[in-house]
Amino acid sequence: MAENRRSFLTKIGWLTGGLITPVNKIRARDPFNLTNDPVYFTNGFKMMEVSASEVIIWTRLCANEKPNPLIHPKAKHETQNNEYPIDFNEQMPVREMDGGVSGSPGWVRAIVENQRRKQVSEWQQASSERDFTVSFPFIDLEPDTEYRVRLEGKAENGSVTARQSGSFRTAGTAARPTDLLLTTSTCQYFWNHDDKDRGFKTYDAMRQIDPDFFIHTGDYVYYDRIGPMVDNLEKARHKWHAMDGWPSLKEFYQHVPIYMLKDDHDLLKDDVFPDSNPLGEFTLEQGLQVWRENVPLKDKPYRTFRWGKDLQIWLVEGREFRTPREVQIQNARTIWGDEQKQWFTNTMKASDATFKILFSPTPVVGPDREKKMDNHANQLFREEGNWLRQFLADMNGVFVVNGDRHWQYFSIDEETGLREFGAGPVSDAQSGGWDQDDNRPEHRFLRVKGGFLSIKVFRHNDIPKIEFRHCDVNGDEMHREEFEA
Incomplete structure (x- = not known):
């Protein structure tokens, strides 16, 4: 057979x-x-x-044999924490651009x-x-x-x-407990690199702890930021070439498998909806094309994987199936769409894994900024967000890990008790968007800096445990939470 x-x-x-x-x-x-x-x-x-x-x-x-050298210096943005190339010529031939x-x-x-x-x-x-x-x-x-x-x-x-x-x-089967370690991070703009020779310190720090796999929760590249600003297919593809040319990423991926989620910036632009306008000549359909060139999947963009008896992960899609922004509808707006929601509820209910982690490109619990309108922690998707938080809270051993937010946090939803970990951006220069002193009732940990989140699943005296550690870009522990089955 x-x-x-x-x-x-x-x-x-x-x-x-x-x-x-x-x-x-x-x-x-x-x-x-x-x-x-x-x-x-x-x-x-x-x-x-x-x-x-x-x-x-x-x-x-x-x-x-090697990427193009960096020829542009960079500087911190006047009003943001991000760094940008100085005097970048957006009209220069793409084949000559930094990192090309x-x-x-x-x-x-x-x-x-x-x-x-x-x-x-x-x-x-x-x-x-x-x-x-x-x-x-x-x-x-x-x-x-x-x-x-x-x-x-x-x-x-x-x-x-x-x-x-x-x-x-390879992953272990559901029949046997398997100790494992995984890492996750999000949001990496090429010009926010913190090592001019290797790229991002976070990848070298993760490589030192030898994870079994890595999950990137979205915004792997940024089409809508200069250096270059994407307005055609050639420039969009360049963003991937330059990112994957960094030695720290290349060496990490040689021994660490990766799962990838997409979000707005590596599909088209900030807060993208199905009816968003193109970036110049670069369309949403081309954004999907480039994504699929770089992230080959067997089937649907939402999927689940079992790693031993004690862990199952869900990777969901947040951009392709959502309600168009400008459409006037009577029913509640959706991010996931009916088919994905049905798949998720069926597979989650069917799972007998000790711990279940939903990896979402965007927040489910938050809190998020009041002006944002593109995720389940926002008012625009309040009804679907309420349903999802309650559904997850009613299950045993469930956690949410999200991308998109440029700060690290651990929060607990006040109404349902659902627990969410924000991994934070890859570099400190990418961090921002939240005030370090703005501690909300949901927050149990808050750090407006970059790095990664490590997750360890293990057994002690045959009792399953799961440990979450927020680390800085050098791999030093900033915060730890441990839970027992």
Whole structure:
């Protein structure tokens, strides 16, 4: 049955843009002449959507060995905490912009193996239609098992000149307890980097604690900020090239799988709704296109993953299904849409995991600023927010971890008791939007700075426990909460 399934998947290419399905041996013949045209994995690679039996390997084939150097100094904004490039020429050729990485046509294959079995993909073509990105779905993996990953790349008529390697561990099954550590963060604007050579200190700090996986809760890039301000498809793609060119990110992803959520800034612009106007020539549909080039998913943008007996995570979609902003409706406005809400309630009720974490691109509890109107902690979506908070509070062992907010916090909803952790932005320069002295009744912890949130699931004397730690950009602990099943 497994062999038939692999054959079927190979024919239909079940992963959008990925026409390669892993096999037990090399099936493709090398059709190329042995010349030595160099290509590179300058944007690294990502191991995505890891489960107990599957993984998707993503990469991009590049023409230059290193990203363009930073040629613009930066300075703090006059009224905001953010930093911006000085005298950035928005009309300069994109290929010459700071951090730029040109793509290259060619061919890539991926190899995933453990001590017992080796799977090798067929060669997949990297072409300009998908910005030279490729992705490889691997199935039939063993649970709770360490795997090695190797990537090989070559030009159209060349021998292999690009090689990259890494490793990851698959998720454990629901039958057995599994100790694990994960990290999460949000909101990273290229010019708010805090290490001019490596990018972001947070990624190096997370790498030091060796998490089992990482969840980025949205705003991976910022289309609507200068350096460049996106007004076409080429500039939007550049934002991803520059971000993924930072050494701190590339080295982190070599050994830490990632799940990604999207939010407004890496789809189009601030507080985007389905009826939002384009950024110049860059449309919402193109924003979805670029997202899918860089974040290949097997199916729907909302999904759930089990990591052992004691943890299940839910990753939800907050932009594609929401009620258009300018539409006049009689019923309550929705962020999730009916289909996603039904999926979520069904899967949450069916779960027997000890701890359940909803990862949301935007707040559910908050508190949030009164002027905001795009999340469940706001008045515009009050009815759906009330329903969601009550539903989650009625379940056992549920926590919310959110992105989007540029400060770290732990809050408890006064009406339902639902607990929410805001991970905070990747860098201190990205922090802001809240007054450090504005402690609301919901707050149990508040810090208007950057860093990350680590979550540890473990057992002590066979009692399941979960620990949340807010850390600064250097990895130093700022706050800790521990809960027992």
